[in-house]
Structures are given as structure tokens and as C-alpha cells.
Amino acid sequence: MLQPMGWDAFGLPAENAAMANGVPPAKWTYDNIAYMKKQLQSLGFAIDWERELATCSPRYYRWNQWLFLRMLERGLVYKKTGTVNWDPVDQTVLANEQVIDGRGWRTGALIEKREIPMYYLRITAYAEELLASLDELPGWPERVKTMQANWIGKSHGVNIGFPYELGGEKKLLRVFTTRADTLMGATFCAVAAEHPLAAHAAKSDPKLAAFVEECKRGPMMEADLAQLDKKGMPTGLFVTHPISGEKIEVWVGNYVLMAYGEGAVMGVPGHDERDFAFAKNYGLPIKPVIDVGGKPYSTDAWQPWYADYGRCVNSGKYDGLDYRAAVETIAADLKRKGLGDKQITWRLRDWGISRQRYWGTPIPIVHCPSCGDVPVPDGELPVVLPENLVPDGTGNPLAKTPSFVNCKCPKCGKAAKRETDTMDTFVDSSWYFLRFACPDQEKAPVDERVQYWMPVDQYIGGIEHAILHLLYSRFWTKVMRDLGLISVGEPFTKLLTQGMVLNEIFYRKEGGGRITYYNPADVELKHDDKGQRVGAVLRSDGKPVESDGIGTMSKSKNNGVDPQDLIEKYGADTARFFIMSTSPPEMTLLWSDAGVAGASRFLSRLWESAYEFRQTIQPNLPAKRTLARVRLPEGLAGTRREVHLNLKQATFDVLRAQFNTVTSACQKILNALRAAPKEPAAAHAEIFEEGLSVLLLLLSPISPHISHYLWRELGFGKDVLKAPWPETDARALEQDEIELVLQVNGKLRGHMRAPKSARAACARARRGDALHQWPGGEEGRRGSRAAGQCGRLTVSCTLPPRPRSSLAAASSSAARRSCLSRRFTFREARRS
RNA sequence: GCCGGGAUGGCGGAACUGGUAGACGCAGCGGACUCAAAAUCCGCCGGUGGCAACACCAUGUGGGUUCGAUUCCCUCUCCCGGCACCA
Numbered sequence: 007m008l009q010p011m012g013w014d015a016f017g018l019p020a021e022n023a024a025m026a027n028g029v030p031p032a033k034w035t036y037d038n039i040a041y042m043k044k045q046l047q048s049l050g051f052a053i054d055w056e057r058e059l060a061t062c063s064p065r066y067y068r069w070n071q072w073l074f075l076r077m078l079e080r081g082l083v084y085k086k087t088g089t090v091n092w093d094p095v096d097q098t099v100l101a102n103e104q105v106i107d108g109r110g111w112r113t114g115a116l117i118e119k120r121e122i123p124m125y126y127l128r129i130t131a132y133a134e135e136l137l138a139s140l141d142e143l144p145g146w147p148e149r150v151k152t153m154q155a156n157w158i159g160k161s162h163g164v165n166i167g168f169p170y171e172l173g174g175e176k177k178l179l180r181v182f183t184t185r186a187d188t189l190m191g192a193t194f195c196a197v198a199a200e201h202p203l204a205a206h207a208a209k210s211d212p213k214l215a216a217f218v219e220e221c222k223r224g225p226m227m228e229a230d231l232a233q234l235d236k237k238g239m240p241t242g243l244f245v246t247h248p249i250s251g252e253k254i255e256v257w258v259g260n261y262v263l264m265a266y267g268e269g270a271v272m273g274v275p276g277h278d279e280r281d282f283a284f285a286k287n288y289g290l291p292i293k294p295v296i297d298v299g300g301k302p303y304s305t306d307a308w309q310p311w312y313a314d315y316g317r318c319v320n321s322g323k324y325d326g327l328d329y330r331a332a333v334e335t336i337a338a339d340l341k342r343k344g345l346g347d348k349q350i351t352w353r354l355r356d357w358g359i360s361r362q363r364y365w366g367t368p369i370p371i372v373h374c375p376s377c378g379d380v381p382v383p384d385g386e387l388p389v390v391l392p393e394n395l396v397p398d399g400t401g402n403p404l405a406k407t408p409s410f411v412n413c414k415c416p417k418c419g420k421a422a423k424r425e426t427d428t429m430d431t432f433v434d435s436s437w438y439f440l441r442f443a444c445p446d447q448e449k450a451p452v453d454e455r456v457q458y459w460m461p462v463d464q465y466i467g468g469i470e471h472a473i474l475h476l477l478y479s480r481f482w483t484k485v486m487r488d489l490g491l492i493s494v495g496e497p498f499t500k501l502l503t504q505g506m507v508l509n510e511i512f513y514r515k516e517g518g519g520r521i522t523y524y525n526p527a528d529v530e531l532k533h534d535d536k537g538q539r540v541g542a543v544l545r546s547d548g549k550p551v552e553s554d555g556i557g558t559m560s561k562s563k564n565n566g567v568d569p570q571d572l573i574e575k576y577g578a579d580t581a582r583f584f585i586m587s588t589s590p591p592e593m594t595l596l597w598s599d600a601g602v603a604g605a606s607r608f609l610s611r612l613w614e615s616a617y618e619f620r621q622t623i624q625p626n627l628p629a630k631r632t633l634a635r636v637r638l639p640e641g642l643a644g645t646r647r648e649v650h651l652n653l654k655q656a657t658f659d660v661l662r663a664q665f666n667t668v669t670s671a672c673q674k675i676l677n678a679l680r681a682a683p684k685e686p687a688a689a690h691a692e693i694f695e696e697g698l699s700v701l702l703l704l705l706s707p708i709s710p711h712i713s714h715y716l717w718r719e720l721g722f723g724k725d726v727l728k729a730p731w732p733e734t735d736a737r738a739l740e741q742d743e744i745e746l747v748l749q750v751n752g753k754l755r756g757h758m759r760a761p762k763s764a765r766a767a768c769a770r771a772r773r774g775d776a777l778h779q780w781p782g783g784e785e786g787r788r789g790s791r792a793a794g795q796c797g798r799l800t801v802s803c804t805l806p807p808r809p810r811s812s813l814a815a816a817s818s819s820a821a822r823r824s825c826l827s828r829r830f831t832f833r834e835a836r837r838s
Numbered sequence: 839g840c841c842g843g844g845a846u847g848g849c850g851g852a853a854c855u856g857g858u859a860g861a862c863g864c865a866g867c868g869g870a871c872u873c874a875a876a877a878u879c880c881g882c883c884g885g886u887g888g889c890a891a892c893a894c895c896a897u898g899u900g901g902g903u904u905c906g907a908u909u910c911c912c913u914c915u916c917c918c919g920g921c922a923c924c925a
Contacts, residue, residue, distance in 0.1 A: 018924060090923075101923040153842050153920075228921050232839040265922095354922095361923065431925065470919060472842075505843095506919070556917080562924060587863070588850060594843090594918060601850065601864045607878095608863085658854070667852070670862040677862090747858050752906025754858055 008459060010442040011046065011053045013039050015062040016366045017431040018101060019561040021397050024365075031365045032393035035062055045570055049578045050710055057442045061434035066441065067367040068388030069451035070433050073482075075370060075381050076489055077127060085379070088124040088358045089226055091117045098401045099362040102227055103562060111521060112399055119226055124360035124427070125369060129481045133158055133352045135495075136480055145500030147592075150472045157473050159353025164337045166272065166346040168195060168245035168254065172206070179203065179245045179256065182267035182351050185277065187332035190321035191295035193285065194273040195245060196238060196259035201269045204258045207241035214239050214258065221260045228263075236261050236284050248345040249336070250322070259284065267351050282308045295320045357478065359430040364395055364403045366428030374415035374422040383416050389424070402426055435475055436482035439465075439497060456492055465498035468506055469592075470558065476501075502663055505594035509565040511554040512542060523564035524551050556596065567597055579709035580606045586708050587669035608673055609712055612701070615680060616716045619694055624720070626691040633692050633735075641683040642693050643738075648678035649697045650738035656704050657734065668704060675701045695720075700732045 013035075020031035027034065039060060046053060059066050077083045091100040093110040099120075104111045129136075137158045140151045164186035167178035179195060197203050199221030208215035217239045225231055238259040245254050261280055262271055275285030276294040285292050294303040298316035315329040324332050333348075340346030360369065368389040370382035382389055392410055395403040404410050404426040415422040443456040467475065476498075483497040512524045529542050529551055543550050559566045572581040584605040589595045638646060656671035679697045684690050699722050706713035706726045717726035748756040 014925075088923095099923080103924045105923095149842055156841050157921085159841095226923090229839080232921085234839090357922080363923085430923075435925075468919090468925090469843080470925075473920060474922065475925070508918075558919080558924095560924070590851085592843095593851090595850085598850075598864090604863050655854085662854090666850090667862080670852075673862055745858090749857070749906070752857080752904085757858080 008057075008442070009051070009053055010057040011043075011055070012058065012438050012442065013042075013060040013062075014431065014435050014438070015039065015060045016067075016428075016434055018103075018363070018365075021363065021365045022562070024396055025399055028396060030394050030396050032062070035060075045573070048573055049569070049582065057445045059438065059441055059445050061367075061431075061438060062365070062391075064388045064390050065448070066438075067391075067434065069441070070367040070429055071370040071382070071387050071389060072384065073437070073451060073486070073489075074429070074433075075384065075387075077485060078381055080489075082128045082131065082485065084126055084128065084356075085123055086126060087121040088126075088360070089119050090122055090362065091226055092120040094118060096400045098399065105226075106521060108225065114520060119222055119224075122362070124358045125371075127357040127359055127481075129357045129478075130352060130354055132481050132484055133160070133354050135484060136354075136477065139480075139496060142496060143499075143501075146498075147501060147503055150469075150476065150501060150503055153472050154477055157354065157477065161351050161353070163349060163351060164333060164340065164346055165268070165349040166248060166340060167344075168248060168272070169345065170243065170245040170256075172243075178345070179270055180268040181270045181272045182349060183272055185274065186336045187315075187318060187324075187327070187329050188274040188277045188295055189249060189272070189336055190318070190324065191274045191276040191293045192247065192254065192272040193275060193291045193293055194255050194257055195270060196257045196262050196273055196281075196284070197241075197270040198262040198264035199258055199260065200264040201258075201262075203243065203256060203270075204241065207243055207256075207258075211242065214241060218258060221258070224260065231261075231263075234260055236280060236287065238284060238288060240288075248340055248343065257284075257288075265355055266353065276303075276305075277312050279308055279310075279313060282312070293320065357430075357432075357481075359433055360427040361430055362402050362426075363428055364391075364397050366431060367391070367433060368404070369425045369427050369429055371425040372413055372415055372422045373425060374418060374420065376420060377415055377417040377422075379425075380415055380417050380422070386416065391428075404428070432475060432478045433482075436478045437486065439479075440483075440486070440492065450491075452486070452491055460492060461494045461496060462498045464500045464502065466502045466504060466591075469503040470506060472503060502591060504591050505589070506558045507567075507595050507597055508556050509559050509567065509597045511557050511563045511565050512544075512551040513554055513563075514551055523562070525564050525566070527567070559597070572599075572602060576602060576606050577711075579712045580609055583609065583669055583705075583709045586665040588666065590664045590666050605669075608676070609709060611680070612676055612705075613712065613716070615676060616698065616720060619698060620720055623687075623691045623694050626687040627695060628688045628692065631692060632689075633696060636689070638689055638693075639683070639686070642689050645678050645682040645697070646693050646738045647741070649675050649693070649700055650734050652678075653700050653704070653732055654734040654739070657731070660707075665708065669708060672701055672705050672708075675704070702726055703729060703732050 015035045020035050023029075023034045024031040043055075043058075061067060074083060091102065091105050092098075093100050093113055093115055095113040095115040096110065099122075100110055100117065105117050108117055109115060110117055137155060137160055140146075140155060143151065161184050163182055163184035166181050166183060166186065166189065168181065169176065169178055171177070179197070181195060183189075199218045204214075204218050208218045217237075221237075224234065236259065238257045241256045241258060243256045245256055246252070247254050257273070259271075261284075262269065271281075273281040273284065273290070274295075275281040275290060275292040277296055282292065284290070292305045294305075294312075295318060296312075296314075296316040297319045298311055298314045301311060303312070318324040318327045318332050321327075321332075324335060327335060337346065337348045368391055370387060370389045372380045372382060374380050392404075392407060395407060397403050411424050411426060413422055413424045414420065437451070439462050440452050440456055440460065443459040444453045447453045447455075479497050483492070484495050486492050487495050510526050510529075512526060512529045514522050514524070516522060524544055528545050530545050531542050542553060554563075557563060557565065569581060569585075572584070576584075580602065584602045587605060588601065633646070652671035652674050656668045659665070659667045659671070675697055679694055679701075682690060682693060682697075698716075698720065702713045702717050702720075702722065703726065706717075706729075710727065713726050717723060717729070723729050743759050746758045747754065748758065
């Protein structure tokens, strides 16, 4: 078992803190690491600190650079332009989260888009494997695998070429569609603003040029892009329909993504919702070509079933074909004409890793005026990041540091410039888990020790990483496997995705569009006399702050909580117990401090009970233990049953990582022990001893310090963490009598004590009068069955819903079914 | 907008394979102890009606399947996460 800890230490938060405090990101980062390490140590986690690493250390990031160079050699790295957010006032590139409502967060300036050269990793080369091997991950939550599969987005379709002539040259406008069966309904084509055809048409049409520019200025994020009004403008260019030969106009549409498929789509307004809206807006023809079960089609308004699969109509020779046949036939026809073929397209895009920022891994490339882009030779690695710079928000400090930028070309030795972009921090987190196997290895990123530890048996991460981080890690692992560095293709066998801890977000908008966030701990809520919230003010100045709702705890929104306060006030055991008890790990958690006191009270009660046991109960312990053999008095048997019932449940819950109910089981056991009858003293002592030992073992992973101490104090053993997990005694769960729950038509109609045997229980239920008041009485109890739960038996007597003479009753399914299940059937309770 | 989740008392949550909804805890109320307070201990604690036994309503909304639905299916609403430069 190995539980390591590393610091994912590069990235924006350090730069922002540096700007705010005027200290270099390195100092801020190392101070934070020291603080958090102390905190983790005081919480008592069993972390192997010998393997500690920080991604901002050259000992780590040199291997990012080394691996980048290996990928470059294998053609997995390439350079092309990419779009970034440009703040014209600060003359700097902004991250998406630094752009708020289209404006820079520090300057309030309108953000522009810029195209700049960047390095890309060819993750799409692994798309097929990344998708297929999701099936080899039974230990991953379904929802994460679904999200990844959707993100990779494999779609089978047809690539269709629409011929056109430009300046006497024959060309093809290529589109990709998954609905080639609707090809005969294509009435226009639309291209992205970045498409070469749009650029060409814009040259001679100032209005169109303005529109193309407007589209290019628009938002960069897909989320914002998707919410734009569907707008377009004709290019004046026409292409030829590849089958019908009709002329079709090409439009520029702001809803067409250059990054997906060919950056162009065929418009089939009859069967695509977006195309329908577009055609309605601009008066383009709508031609229905699919018949869905004969339903009447109207072009007045879009109906969701218009996009359903059906049979081709109005499609000439394709009429009558279903989806599959139509796609096959059309693809074959296009192929024969050289105008298309079946094609698989992926939604997944290559991974742009260049960041125009300081606090990251330098990209090991030198730009030489004569040799071009030259990789830094392995022997010169690492390219060390200077640690004394302080960013001021205006551009990348590296680019302003001549001692970093100016260098010699590794090839020709002449003066050259170092690349000043750094790597996306996802690179750091894509393989750090491998490095834990051999953090001291200075000659390679990993060595043979990685074979022993990999893959990671249990990986825990926030659900917010469901796609990007986990996909990048899977990709990187496969790349390292193909480089011969490791032998596994998947990094994480089992995955637990934690829900996030949420907290309220408070902010003030200041002059120039700047936004300042305030920590909820510094904010006081105002209520009216009915207890309704009416506002919030900052404690320090009493002036109002705005609420931005509830969101993930993050540095950028300043709504985090420091667990140190809990530790200082209550101690690590209480803090741990409270955190574990408050909700299951997968669930999101809205932070609240209420409830910590309860955890503390529980541990105090446990402490008291333990000492009460040692002083007054333990002396009564018989020399020979008799629990297994001797019949206990009713009350104490109940106590023991409670202990073992909770042990059984807690064991199940530990295995499914539902720790909040384990804490609850601990509390139930203590409650039961404290309420147990004190006589006979010897039996009581035995039950108490057994119960306490079970309780301490269940509690030991949650609150290890108190468990360890009491375990020793009570003489159970030296080290509670080394003691085996307790076993449920099935005999402790047995009961002579059970509580019978009586149900009539699924409704609770009474309780009764009854013998354990199901047959006897049912006989008594039949004799008893609990059910006699219900219409039908003995006669009406036709279908009855028993279902058991929690050591009990549920008898449900089904009555015909209406008098049996009624015709309606005879035909009703309820009556029929109740006649079918004429006999009493029984099911023994699972737990008894 | 698209993809993935979630919604249960005043609050966090429990309910395993469809079978007693609200375990355990927090807050609240009442009581004991105390000169008093704190701490601790005992009791009550979803809503409506009823002296009570009990009945009816109730797991975001509306529908469906079932003898029986918090649990399965469909619809809608709201909230959270992701949407490729927060990580």
C-alpha cells in the first residue's frame, strides 16, 4: 500500500497571488506547500513523504520537457495557430476564466481574439483507443465513462463534396454529415467564418467581410458560442448538389464550428433544428425528404420528430430506403463520382499546450534565424524557469527577461531566442502518479520500479476532472507505453470521483469592470424579522456585497475554507470524523460548520464510556469468554444484535466507500452499549468489551488517534491499525421473534410480534385480527406475499380492487394478478 | 445550447435487490441537575385532523408501470459540474 502526495504547483493561482502580493510565484508556492504539508501531517494521514514531489521543481518538470521532445520525434507534437483571448489594455493573453462578460477581469477592456502559433499534442491519434479501452475500466463510474465517450465523440457519417468553380479552377466544398440520408433535402450550405471560402468571398463584399469579422470577434468558449443567435450571410457563391446537380448557395453561419469536421455543413432545414431555424430566419427553402411513420409534415414550426429516422421521400432513386440503406447507397454513389465517401469524425480535438505565461514548464525549443525551431538537446535539459520574476499582468515576464530569452542555437551556435511559452499545467498532472514510483531517479522519468506499482489501484479525484485531466492522463499513459517506458495502457484501475465542496460566492464590482471576491467567512448575512435573507455585508466595512450564488470552492472565487480552524478548535480526530460523516464522497457538499460540535461530543462520550468500562465493567469480565455459547438474556442479546447489525452494515459501507454511514454505525453502537442492561454483570461486561472493540476498529480509519489510544488503554492490543477487521457473528443476528409488518395493497396496516418461521408468522397473522377490519377479510386475502427487511417480515394481502362480481374487476390487471398469486409466499429477511 | 449528475423534515443526510420513508447527527422545544449559567443527562421533534386509538397527506413537478415506487420509465422545473487557457 502506497499513499503518496505531490504538489500540482504550476499555474495561474500562483501568478495571481504574486501580482496581488508583489512576491514571486515561487516563494508563494513554496510557502503554501509548507503550510499545507503541516496541515496534512497534523490531520494524521498515512502519507509517504519520502516520495513527495512538486511539479514546479526542475527535477520534475525536466521530464515534461524530455517527454515533449520524445513526442516531437514521434510526430506527436506539431505547430499550428490557435485562438487566444487578447486584452488590448494589458497587452496580454487571458485565460477563459479571466474573461468575464467579454471583458478582461483586471482592465475591464473588451477582449479580442488573436491567432498565434502554438504547439499541439496529437491526442486524436489515440482517439480510437481512448474510446475503446473505456470498456476495460469496470472500476470507473459509468457517468465518467459516458462523459469521456461523448467528449471523444466518434461519429460515423459521410464526407460529401459539393463541386464549384472559382477563377476557372474546379474545387470541392467538403462537408461532413451523419445524416447523408437527408442529402436530397439540402437547400444551402453554411461555412464557418474562419473557412477559406468565407475569406475569399469577403474580399469582394465589404458587408460580408464585416460579418466575418464580427463572428471572429465573438466569444471563444463553446458554451458562449452555442448560445449566440443563429446568424448568417450569403457569400454569393454557389456550389452544385452532388446528386441532383442543383445550384446551392453558400452562406457564412456563426453556428458552424471550424474546429469540427470540415468547418462546413450542408443545410437540411427539413430535418435539422438549427438549419430549420436558420432557413426560417432567412427565407431559405425547406424540403422534407424523410417520412417518419406517415406523420404530417408542416414547415410552419419545428417538431422534434422531424429529426427522427425514417424512409426517404422526395429523393428520386433513394425513395423508400431506410436510414442505413440510404446512407450506404448515397455514399456508394458519391464515391463512384469521386465526390465523397463514408468517414468517421471525432469531436475530440488535438491538445494545444502552449501558454503565454510565466509559471509553467518552459517549452524546450530554441528559435534560430537560420535553423528555425530547434529542439533543446537532452543534455541541456532542463530549461530552467527563473524563480525570481514577479508578473505584473502585462504579458509574459519570461519574454521580458533577456537572460532567459537570449541563447545560442544548439545546431549552428549562433545567437537565437528561446521559446517563452510554457506548457499547459495539465501536462504536469498527466503523469505525476508514475513518478511517485521512483521520485529519486535522475536519469529517466521512470524506471523499472514503476512496473511494481502501476497501475494505480484506487485513484481519487474531483468530478470536475471527469473529462480533461482523466483523459489527458489516459492519453499520456498510452504514449509512455508506446515509448517503451511503462507497460500499462490505463493508469487508474478504480476511480472514485469526489463531489465538490461548494460554498457561497460574494463579490463587488469596482470601477473599470474589475471584480473582487470576498470570503464567506468575512461576510455577514442580513435577515428580516421573518428570517428571510435580505442581503449580505462585508464585516470589515459593513457595506453590502453581491452574491454570485453557490459554486466550487476555488482560489479565484475566494470562497475556500481552511480546515486548520477546525483542527485547532476540535483536533484532527473530530475534524476527520465530521468531514467523513457529513455526506458520501461522491456527493457535492455545501459547506457548513454546524455539526462539528456533535462529532466532538460523540468522541467525548466514547472516551468516557471507555474509562467507565475500564474502571467498573472490565473487572466483571469472566475468565472464560462465553458469548458464542451461552444464551444471553433478551435485553443484552438485543445489544449484541445491534453491535453486529451495525458491524455488518459498516463493513458493507466501507467497501462501497460510503463512509458517512460508517460514522453513523459507530454512533449507533455506542448508543446501544450505553443503553444496555447492566445485569448480569459478567454478560454485560462481555458484550461491552466486544462492542467497544468493534467500535474502535470501525472508527480507527476515521479517527485514528483516539482509536489507537483507547485500543491500547483497554488492553485490546498494541496497535489498532494492525488488528484485523472484525467479523460479523451470524448467531448474534438471530431472533426468536420478529416484528411483522402487515401491508394491505402496499399500505402499512399494522404491526405484530411473530415467530421467526415465516410459515408460523403468516399463520399467526391470519389468526390475528389486525387484518380483519379490511374489506374482504379472510375471504379477500387472495394474493399475499411476504417481503422481509431489517429482520422483519412484511405480509401484504392483496384485495381485488372492486367487488368480484364487477366486470371491470375481472378485466383489471390487479384482480388478475391477485388471482394468480393465490398462495402465501415467504421470503426470509436478508439480515435475520 | 450540448454532455453528465442532483433534488428526501428547519439543516446535513439514511433507506442494501421496489417492501415500516425520515436511521444517525445538527438546530429547536420541554424537563432534570445548578444559587445561576455552561457542560451533561432524560423526553419531544414532517404536515393536517383527532382526547386518543388512528386516519389522511408527504421524498422538486406532472404522468406511467406495479398489490406496493425515494428506488424503475417518460415529461417538465430548479440547482451543480464540464464545454478544450481555472485545475
